[in-house]
Amino acid sequence: MLATTLAGVVSITAAAVFSFALLSKVVERMVSLSVGIMLSTSLLHALPEAFESGAEPHTLFAVLLGGLLVFFLLEKTAILRHSHHHEDDGHGHHHGHDKKEAGKAGWMILVGDGLHNFTDGILIAAAFLADPHLGLVTGLAIIAHEIPQEIGDFIVLLNAGFSRTRAYVYNLICSLMAVAGGVLGYFMLERGMEWIPFVLVFASSGFIYIAVSDLMPQMQRRATLRETIPQVILIAAGVLIVLALTHQAHAH
Incomplete structure (x- = not known):
């Protein structure tokens, strides 16, 4: 519950800070990390955790x-809306840009985020049940990918007419759906280890898909x-963060 709550609150708050106060270049750097x-x-x-569990490899690859x-x-x-749904925003539009379309999308984005965060909670629960350290790293990965996505959602909501406070509160409520997903996932998966x-493999497929189909193409637009x-x-810093956490866990 603590991990899912922190994942939601940290990602939403960081996204709000970046969206409201900082330059777009900071947002772009978060994508690489x-x-x-x-x-x-x-x-x-x-994936190594899943394949070392003794489960049938062909079945795991089929799940992947x-x-x-x-x-x-x-x-x-458009059930899961990642950061590319505002890829042409450039994070620099004047207030009210494309407001009509954004207004239609505002509530849809909130519903989609709620479902997405609910799924994230289940994935965090599964990771913690497999290995507390893996749960920690999974929570960190979810926070990292949620921040760029939530920044874009904030921009769309502001263009849709939401005040900064309303955009933050509604996004925070949606993010706390991860807690519900985590609790449900814990009790469901505890009975079916x-x-x-x-x-875990399904979670990995989501991370890989988001990174390869959404985030990396954004980075390719800046080819200089x-x-x-x-x-x-x-990117290397992100890998080293995960490796450092792993090394510390194995040392203990």
């Missing part, structure tokens, strides 16, 4: 494939060497 954290969490932690396709279809139908490897070097450094 998110990629490093999400990919290393999936490929160096969650199915998860990637499910996230693709969910994104296609054999399902944990499959949930001056932009590429900080991106590579921050």
Whole structure:
């Protein structure tokens, strides 16, 4: 419960600070860090944990494939709305830009975020049941990918006519759906521990899909060497953060 609550509150508050006060360049840097954290969490932690559990590898790979396709279809139908749904905003539009379209999307984004956060809570619960350290790293990865997404959502909500306070409060309520998902996931998965490897693989498919289909294409739009070097450094920093947490956990 603490992890899911912190994941929601930290990501929403950080997104609000960046959206309301800081420059767009800071937001773009967060995308690079998110990629490093999400990919290393999936490929160096969650997937190895699942495959070392003794579950049948072919079935786990089938779940990975199915998860990637499910996230693709969910994104296609706008059930899960990632940061690309405002990719043309540039985080620099004047207030009221495309307000008509944003107004239609405002409540839809809140509903979509609520469902998304509920799923995140289940994934955090599964990770903690498998290994408390993996739960910590998974929570960190979710915070990292939520911040860029929530920043874009704040922009859309403000353009839709929401005040800063209302945008923050509604987003915070949606983020706390992760707590409900975490509690449900804990009691469901505790009675069926054999399902944990499959949930971890499904979670990994989501992280990989978001990183590869949403975040990395944003980074590719800035192809100059001056932009590429900080991106590579921050991706490496994200990987090192995860590796450092792993090393510390193994040391204990």
